[in-house]
Amino acid sequence: MSRLILASASPQRKTLLSGLGLRFEIIPSRIEEDDHPEADPRIRAQNLARLKALDVHALHRDATVIGCDTLVVASDGTLLEKPKDDADARRMLMLQSGKTSLVHSAVCVVDASGNTHEGLSTSSVTFKKLSTKEIDWWIESGLWKDRSGGFQIDGLGQLMIQSITGDWTGIVGLPVFLLGELLEKAGYRIQ
């Protein structure tokens, strides 16, 4: 079995991949997300996942590399990235309160031969109608930091999420079902 590399520094992705019992290394890519402002978030996520995987694979050609990118789109079409500060996080929460956002999670697996295997997992997240007090509490918690859309569906953030459809791991940042299929196509055996 070739080396397996996760091209992401996200602790949530590390936890999910560890849950599969695989041995892997973490080598974040050098791709700047802001350099890729494609209009369609699905295409943008897929492009970023591929660029991240290829960037790391170029330096580690003997390895199977996993690249991922997750984008959140509010119900009015606004693309929600990671909040810059308290005010930005508050704006994102108010926009999503009582509504349903889409989460596009793209994965690209580059195998040791340099072939790419990719796919997109789209899920929806329906938020509780949040009171000002609840939003204040969430902003003060600081748990919105480094989270696309300013929310999380694990831990305390779950108190704001009424329901989801899709793969919950995709919302966290690494859609495990899709990843399993792509690793299989790449000849990397999990099962």
Next chain:
Amino acid sequence: MSRLILASASPQRKTLLSGLGLRFEIIPSRIEEDDHPEADPRIRAQNLARLKALDVHALHRDATVIGCDTLVVASDGTLLEKPKDDADARRMLMLQSGKTSLVHSAVCVVDASGNTHEGLSTSSVTFKKLSTKEIDWWIESGLWKDRSGGFQIDGLGQLMIQSITGDWTGIVGLPVFLLGELLEKAGYRIQ
């Protein structure tokens, strides 16, 4: 704030409740699930959650007690409990392969005054069409043990689950969104 007790020995429930940052004790109830064969799984789950919470509350009247019960129903209406052995787990997987099961997760919170606050969180789980090889692998993993319906949506089990609708934590066994609402009604402050 009164003492908080989780009336369940499930490690998955412990992990989810810990994720809310609450201090709590674990005191499993003495309720035998087999003694409650009500026909409607939703009523059965709700009755069991209430009985478990009240059983523990009777011994700890100063505490707020959380009781929960989770039942899985296959698409043909078969109630799926925890598999008894390999053959039972295989039967459950084959029944659910390529289909959608319902997961009913009931919660009952008994407050320090003895009042009950309860609700039901129902989610659906759609399975991949599983090959014999995949089922063999899952049975051999032993990860189906102590899991209603013989599957899990965390860890390796996620490779078999194509999508869900609802609250993923309810499928794991403790629907956190519902729990948050019930604790609030019970006067127990999280936020």
